Amino acid sequence: MTVPVYSVAGRFASWERVVRRMESGWDGDDFYPISAYSNDLDSREALDQVMRVLPERVGEDRLGHLLARLDERFRAATRPDPERSLRPWVRPTAERPEDELGEWWRRRPLCMPWAD
Numbered sequence: 001m002t003v004p005v006y007s008v009a010g011r012f013a014s015w016e017r018v019v020r021r022m023e024s025g026w027d028g029d030d031f032y033p034i035s036a037y038s039n040d041l042d043s044r045e046a047l048d049q050v051m052r053v054l055p056e057r058v059g060e061d062r063l064g065h066l067l068a069r070l071d072e073r074f075r076a077a078t079r080p081d082p083e084r085s086l087r088p089w090v091r092p093t094a095e096r097p098e099d100e101l102g103e104w105w106r107r108r109p110l111c112m113p114w115a116d
Contacts, residue, residue, distance in 0.1 A: 010043075011047050012067075012070075014040050015047060015067075022077035022078065022111070026111060042094075044074075044102065077109060092105055
């Protein structure tokens with residue numbers, strides 16, 4: 001049996017994968033377009049929505065700790081982007097006002113493989 005691509009587990013895997021790639025400076029031969037980065041941010045947005053509807057104890061349990069650790073690693077591999085310089089290419093798909101979106105939409109990677 002396979003796990004659906006858009007499952008919670010799949011979203012966690014997507015978020016962990018992009019964080020790991022950023023930490024390594026995008027090493028490897030894998031092509032990683034900016035559209036893939038946008039999809040990974042959408043996965044993180046979906047995780048935020050899932051965590052909001054789960055019972056509070058779950059958010060404080062292993063799942064919440066895992067997400068907090070991944071977010072911490074993401075912040076270490078990115079910098080604030082108050083001018084939202086990636087917005088022409090990286091747009092949230094959530095129907096929420098810009099100021100309600102997660103911080104991941106307002107940060108940019110220290111190194112960007114699509115900018116080379």
